[in-house]
Amino acid sequence: MRVLGVDPGLTRCGIGVVEGPPAAPVLVAAELVRTPREDALELRLDALHRAVAGAIARYRPDAVAVERVLFSSNVRSAMATGQAAGVALLAAAQAGVPVTPYSPNDVKFTVAGHGGADKDEVGRMVAMQLRLSAVPRPADVADALAIALTHLARARMGAVGEAGAPAASARAGGGSRGWEAVLDNPHLRVAGGTAPPRRTT
Numbered sequence: 001m002r003v004l005g006v007d008p009g010l011t012r013c014g015i016g017v018v019e020g021p022p023a024a025p026v027l028v029a030a031e032l033v034r035t036p037r038e039d040a041l042e043l044r045l046d047a048l049h050r051a052v053a054g055a056i057a058r059y060r061p062d063a064v065a066v067e068r069v070l071f072s073s074n075v076r077s078a079m080a081t082g083q084a085a086g087v088a089l090l091a092a093a094q095a096g097v098p099v100t101p102y103s104p105n106d107v108k109f110t111v112a113g114h115g116g117a118d119k120d121e122v123g124r125m126v127a128m129q130l131r132l133s134a135v136p137r138p139a140d141v142a143d144a145l146a147i148a149l150t151h152l153a154r155a156r157m158g159a160v161g162e163a164g165a166p167a168a169s170a171r172a173g174g175g176s177r178g179w180e181a182v183l184d185n186p187h188l189r190v191a192g193g194t195a196p197p198r199r200t201t
Helices: 041-059 075-095 104-112 119-129 139-156 179-183
Strands: 002-007 012-019 026-034 063-067 099-102 188-191
Touching: 002 041, 002 139, 012 041, 012 139, 026 041, 026 139, 041 075, 063 075, 063 139, 075 099, 099 104, 099 139, 104 119, 104 139, 119 139
Parallel strands: 002 063, 026 188, 063 099
Antiparallel strands: 002 012, 012 026
């Protein structure tokens, strides 16, 4: 199974692609999408939509996983994140790819083993599971990979339905080569703007 994970954000949106088997996941690609704060909201959402839709077309995932927006004390931030998540859901639906939302606690519990894990701990566990020599940076990318790994793990446990056979396109990247090797290949992209287990809730 190949899974595309999205850590939604209006200014910075992480996209991470991994593929199974779940017991030995491999890094396929990672992207960071940025949109300028000074642009109109509709233009930023359009840029995000094109970026996520483009990633789905490029990597042909069997499933898309998106972090679900829950309560936030910062209403403005929560609204922006929710809008970005909606754009990702729309892109997956338009491509006909099954999409599953996961809460932050789902991701922390599945990847790090407990719902109280911080971003550094999640990043370290992502690096360990993908056999990378360093934690993926920035944190948005590490979070997107964690979301994708969560879906792989839940699929293995039967918590989500299998999304079908792996895509037929050539598989890119490889966790055993280390994160530095990924940085050196074209599968790490910065796009948009001005810059080139059980459920606990």
